[in-house]
Structures are given as C-alpha cells and as structure tokens.
Amino acid sequence: MVSNFFGKFTSRIERFLNIKTKYAVPCYISSSVDGECEEKINNILDFIGDNITLLEMRLAGEKTRTQHEIVITEQDIILVELLISDLFKELSQKAREEGRQVPEIEQQFLRILEESVVDFLEEKFKENASLTMKELGNFLAKCLDDFVNIKEAFRIQRKSLAQKKDITPDSRIVDEIKKLGIPTKDSYHIASAIDYAASNDFSAIFISVDYKTILNFREELYKQFKFQVCDPVYAYHHLKNEEVFRDLIDFRSLSRQSSITDYSARTR
C-alpha cells in the first residue's frame, strides 16, 4: 500500500485494482498492517527530526565558536557537509559499539536528507546572500507540513483501497507461522488475515509484494493453513482457481519427496 502510494510497483497494484473494481472484490487491511505502515512513515519523520536537531545545534555552535556569527552564508554549505559527515561517522560508530553492521537504510536516509538540505539552502541563497539560523527550522517545518499532507492523502487512498479491520489474531497461529521462518510482524499480518477469513467463513487471499519474507513462503503457508498469499499480479487467478493452486502444491510436494528419495538412492 505504501509502495503504491509512492509510485512503486504501481503497475502491479493497478492491475489488481482493475480486477477489484471489475469483480467488486472486497479488500481489507488489518490493524497490524495499518499500524506498521504508520510506524514506518513516522520513523522516517523522527529520523529527520533527530538529525536536523543535531545539525541545527552543531551549526549554531560552530558558527558562534569559530566565526562569532549567527547568520549563515553560501560558504557555510561546506560546514554543513562536514557536520553531516560527522553524522555518518556517528552512525557507524554507534553500530560498531552495539556490535552490529552499519544499517544501510539509515545511511541511505541520511544521504537523501543531506541532498534535500543542500538543495533547500541553495534555493534560499538564490533569494538572500545570508540566512538566519532559523533556516534549518524552516526546512524542518516544510518537512513537517508536507508530511501531514502526505499522511492525509495516504489515509484517503488507503480508505479507498481497503477497509480497515481491527483484528487480534490467535497467538497460536502467529507462532505456527513464525516457525516457518517468517518474521514476527509479517506472521502477525498473515495470521490476522487467516483468523479474519476463518471467523467470517470466507475464502481470502493475502496480497503482498514482499518476496523475501512473505511470498517465498506461499507453498508452506498453503500446505499448513490452506491459505493463499500471492503477488497482486496473480490475485485474480488465485481467486478463480484455488483448486489448481492446491493440486499444484500437492503435486510439487510429492514430486519433491520422490526426487529426494531418488537423490538419496543415487547417493547411497
């Protein structure tokens, strides 16, 4: 849903939406999925907030310490470069101290934020030769303003795509899904769908574009729960031909077993 809103996987989702409209397929979003979307977007905003706070504080500190000034000029973009470079180093240092690898995603965030800050300041310098220290605050205000707008538009799009359902899935189902190797959050999302479908006695399909943690487990999920997960591209076919999917999975399981037996016999 988030991907679609921001223009990623659009063609896949569009394809599904056409089917949804044509056959009036009811779509639902669980409270857990909705909450995760919200959390992801909020985390990005918090990341921006924290880094701009550090940048603003340090920029003011450096300016008053070295130049006794509280205005910034175009030359200070070099100082911004050094300060952001410190933020990169701190990210790596923090990760090392915690015994983990430097998170690629945070580095990527910082790179994107850096580019945006520099663009913003450059635009401002076109209008004024010197800027006040408030300018980074103005940048943050713009980020906040656009965030509120984006969130509003996102919520409206979500509402038009799917109806939100508050579901607390059976923890035993969540645990069983986790045993397949699916991460906790995704297990919770899938269990919510399984639970909702079972308690309302209808057939449901869980749609995702996440191959790594969801779609790659489609066969195991079907074998264990008789529950289909698929990419939006295949949603129509799964809705129409569940029995084909079931037979194929049964067949593939059998042939895998026999090929394992063959392999064992050959290697014995």
Next chain:
Amino acid sequence: MSNSFISQSAYSSALRFGLSPIKSVEETYVDKIGKFKLIHKITRLVPKQQYSYKDYAALFYEDVLRNISTSPKFQEEEIYNFLIERSLNVLEESGLKDRIERLEELQKDASASSVEEQHAILIDMAMELSSIISREEESRFYAGTFLKSSNFQLSYFAELMRGSQAYKKFLNVMQYELRILRGYVRASIQRSPQAAMRRHNERRKELRPLVDTCDIFRVASMSLKTYVEICNSERVDQLFEPKPLDAKKLDKEQFQRLFSNYISKLEYLEDKIFERKPEIFTTKIDFNQPINSMWKKLVIATATS
C-alpha cells in the same frame, strides 16, 4: 502560539457553545496494567438547554482533567480554576465576551430573526478562528517547539499539527453548514416560514453527530496538551506559557494512553468530516516538489529494504 493556545481554545469553546446544546456522551478507554486491561467508561450527562458559556467551559475542563490521572504536582482544583479563569479572561481580551453574552440572550428566543443572528455570530467566529494562524505559521510553530524540546519525537508534533488541521476542516464544514442554515432561516422570514424552519431544524440536527465528535476530540486533545504542560511546569501559572518541553518529565504510560486516545478521536473526527465534505482533504501529492520528492525517496528506500 503557546500564549494564544488558550485563546484558540476559548474561541473554539465559544463556537461550540453556540453550535448546539450538549447531551450525554459516553467515552470508553482502556488502560493496560501488565496483563490486565482496565476498561474505563465515562458517561457525561450535561444540560441540553439554557446553559451559559461558563457552564460549558466548566464542563469542558472537568472532562479534560477527568481524562488525566491526578497529578501529584498540583491540586486538580487549582489547575481547573486556573484554566477556567484564563479562558474567561481571554473572552474579555479578545472581545468575544459581548458576542457570547449576545448568544446567551439569543438562545432564549426561538424566533427566526434570533436564530439568524446566532448564525451570523457563529459564522464570524468560525472565520476568525480559521484565520488566527496560517498553515505555514503552524508548521513553523510545531517545528520550532520540537527543536526547543528534549526527548520528544517529531511525529508527536506532526500528530498535533494533523489535529489542528482536522479542526480547521471542521471549521470549514461549519462555515458552509451555517451559511446554508442561515439561508433557510432567511427564506423562512421572507417566504414559507414553517417549511424553511423545518428544513433548518432537520439540517441542524444532522450536524449534531459531527459537533459531538469534534467536542470529544477537543477534550482528548486538550487533555494530552494539558498533561504535557503540567509535567513541564513548576507552578500552575506556567501552564501554556512558552517554555522548552522535556518528554523525560512525563510518565510514559500515562502519556501513551492520552496520546492513543487523542489519535483514535482524531481519526474518528477525520472520518466524520470526510463523510460530510471529502473535497477538503488532500488526495493528490505532487512528488516533483523538492520536499515531497525527498519523502518519496525515503519511503521507497524503506519499502525496498
């Protein structure tokens, strides 16, 4: 804006006071204590007719403080008296007092001309309230408050701004509806009094759920903000005065409960406004704009990670 926060709140209360009589409202919220869930249900029974602005303000702040567990810092009564006093002072300072008194007088008279005048006063109030602060000023205020604060997350201020925007949308709907209502009243004065007043009363009744929803949201919003203020003030008279805020001074559980309550009431209000006037919501984002483009890149980076 912090100073004018009480002004805005007094303005909102004044508008609410004029919009419709109050009725019983039931609220439910859940407290989690370890494995146990404590479900609180509050039913507020409030007068339906012939109540003054002061009665309304008293009920509003009672509800606000009822949502907050007793603060060990200040006496609840002290906070209550301070908020009521400030709210009434604002009425004098802003020149709202005369209009409130006029509304109080007009509410005793059910004639079409009295109703028309009430609508005119309410339309003015709604317009003034909408223009107290522009969206740009508001985003600067919240970004500035965040930069001066400690240990808060920016998303908290984003939600406060979202709430404020939702309230502006509510005002937009109210202005629109009040103009329609005024039209019915004018028609009743000029042409068919009974039919027009019937339409007026029906439409006004239809507005009722939205007004109540907004009322519940305002209580949740004020409770959250008052709680943060209480924790960050040394004396009661420092409430809503400009000061740096520190999230470490809050009780995490209490804050989370008030914040979750605020979010759920906000979403409900947004849904109600959307049902009435969907065209005032943002649906399209121009991702070619620099900051929007940054947002797009950031979110896509998360989605593909």
